[in-house]
Amino acid sequence: MTRTLLGVWAHPDDETFLSSGLLLDARARGDRVVLVTATRGEHGTDDPARWPPDRLGAHRARELDAALAVLGVTEHRWLGYTDGTCPLVPERTAAERIAAIVDEIGPDTIVTFGPDGVTGHADHRAVGRWARRAWRAAAPGATLLEAVLPRGFARRFAEINETFGVFMDGPAPEVEADLHLRLDGERLDRKIAAMLAQDSQTRRLVEGVGLATFRSWWAEEAFVRRTLAGAQAA
Ligand SMILES: [Zn+2]
Numbered sequence: 020m021t022r023t024l025l026g027v028w029a030h031p032d033d034e035t036f037l038s039s040g041l042l043l044d045a046r047a048r049g050d051r052v053v054l055v056t057a058t059r060g061e062h063g064t065d066d067p068a069r070w071p072p073d074r075l076g077a078h079r080a081r082e083l084d085a086a087l088a089v090l091g092v093t094e095h096r097w098l099g100y101t102d103g104t105c106p107l108v109p110e111r112t113a114a115e116r117i118a119a120i121v122d123e124i125g126p127d128t129i130v131t132f133g134p135d136g137v138t139g140h141a142d143h144r145a146v147g148r149w150a151r152r153a154w155r156a157a158a159p160g161a162t163l164l165e166a167v168l169p170r171g172f173a174r175r176f177a178e179i180n181e182t183f184g185v186f187m188d189g190p191a192p193e194v195e196a197d198l199h200l201r202l203d204g205e206r207l208d209r210k211i212a213a214m215l216a217q218d219s220q221t222r223r224l225v226e227g228v229g230l231a232t233f234r235s236w237w238a239e240e241a242f243v244r245r246t247l248a249g250a251q252a253a
Contacts, residue, residue: 133165139187
């Protein structure tokens with residue numbers, strides 16, 4: 020039976036940084052994968068004069084298409100919220116929109132940010148809350164995977180995390196992951212290709228650390244698995 024994975028993220032590139040291996044494995048098994056992105060990430064630049072929001076949003080939408088093509092993901096939905104404003108969106112409204120997608124596609128697994136938003140970004144935290152609420156309301160039998168920092172990530176890459184401002188206010192305490200993916204070979208090649216397809220976000224990182232370090236920096240993915248007590252798994 021075909022399984023369905025729903026990913027719920029804040030900005031284009033969150034899915035690729037945090038879950039490429041998961042998506043590649045799902046597609047390799049023949050699972051259906053649907054991704055939802057809350058905003059177009061239209062404020063994600065150090066150079067807003069060159070990249071005004073409309074231009075950057077359109078550009079990042081094209082970059083996301085290219086990345087998803089590399090990952091073999093063909094189904095994607097936008098929520099159309101404004102980058103940086105997710106905490107201002109009424110949580111119930113956003114969760115209901117996600118729940119409507121959940122109702123439509125019936126995911127076995129939902130993947131999103133853990134409560135710390137992985138990087139501490141307020142949009143990430145908000146979108147994780149929406150996705151958890153939609154999960155409880157619309158798919159209590161599904162498994163929720165929350166993306167967390169891979170073990171040792173904050174320590175091993177402390178210097179470059181700091182240089183490139185990966186964390187908004189320092190790394191969250193490490194939690195024990197239930198699912199830990201260590202990518203190498205072709206899987207890692209594809210993840211890196213998907214990341215490079217989102218050049219507006221990754222070029223500065225690759226140029227700053229070199230491709231070899233960039234590859235090991237993002238080679239691991241970790242998730243905490245949650246189920247609701249009393250829910251019947253599908
Ligand atoms: Zn993000």
